Amino acid sequence: MPVYNAPLLSIDAKETRRYAGLQKAVDFDEEKILAACEDARLMAAPKGIWEVYDYDCENQVIKSAPPCTIQGKKIGQHLAGCEKIIALSATVGEEVEEEVTRRFNAGEYSTAVIMDAAATAAVEQIADGMEKALTPKMAAHGFAMKWRFSPGYGDWPLEQQPELIRLAHADKIGVSLSSSLMLMPRKSITAIIGLYRKQAETAPSHSPHGCAMCNKTDCPSRKQ
Numbered sequence: 001m002p003v004y005n006a007p008l009l010s011i012d013a014k015e016t017r018r019y020a021g022l023q024k025a026v027d028f029d030e031e032k033i034l035a036a037c038e039d040a041r042l043m044a045a046p047k048g049i050w051e052v053y054d055y056d057c058e059n060q061v062i063k064s065a066p067p068c069t070i071q072g073k074k075i076g077q078h079l080a081g082c083e084k085i086i087a088l089s090a091t092v093g094e095e096v097e098e099e100v101t102r103r104f105n106a107g108e109y110s111t112a113v114i115m116d117a118a119a120t121a122a123v124e125q126i127a128d129g130m131e132k133a134l135t136p137k138m139a140a141h142g143f144a145m146k147w148r149f150s151p152g153y154g155d156w157p158l159e160q161q162p163e164l165i166r167l168a169h170a171d172k173i174g175v176s177l178s179s180s181l182m183l184m185p186r187k188s189i190t191a192i193i194g195l196y197r198k199q200a201e202t203a204p205s206h207s208p209h210g211c212a213m214c215n216k217t218d219c220p221s222r223k224q
Helices: 013-019 030-043 073-078 095-105 109-139 158-168
Strands: 047-056 084-091 143-145 188-197
Touching (some): 013 109, 030 109, 047 188, 084 109, 109 143, 109 188, 158 188
Antiparallel strands (some): 047 084, 084 188
16 A cells, blocks of 8 residues: 655646636636645645555456445446556645634635635645556556546445545545545545556547536536
8 A cells, every 4th residue: 555745846726726716717816826825735734545456347346355346337437448446545634624614714715715725726636646656657567547536426426435445545644534425634535547458448538537527517616
């Protein structure tokens, strides 16, 4: 269960603006966004963890102990042809979340919303960094990686979130679940990445992912 501890050198202001729903707010003070990104960066405790498992794509079974059968047609299609999977988790820790709550309680609503968005952008950057670090490691073993897929995407039910926590050993970096299946700390993620043999690639390069696969077209955080 390798742990990812790369520093968070900056937080993407453009992504923060998107997560805050400010994509069309052309007159919004950019300095407020940059300040929130820096505040979140200084408070973040970025960590990630992952584990690799053999995978039976015909039956959608992760060969863990005990085995995990993945529910959902879309993720089954996404992982078609994969021989292995990576289960991963990432978090920015609790301090950012606590500061966002403090700002809300103090009536600093705009800065709280932007800082919350910055923390979301940060945890996505950590996961992106993990993927970049994993790509050459997996390539050395002859595998290419599909994009990461999380519970709640498509028809993969959130009820399988506890299995992702177990598979990724997310508790080792302080990530757990509430009784309502919310990740704690809140600015955390879990995901699966499919691994397939390079010469056996079947997925088209234009396969939709992320916002492109979501039918919620009125989402304020949707990528354009």
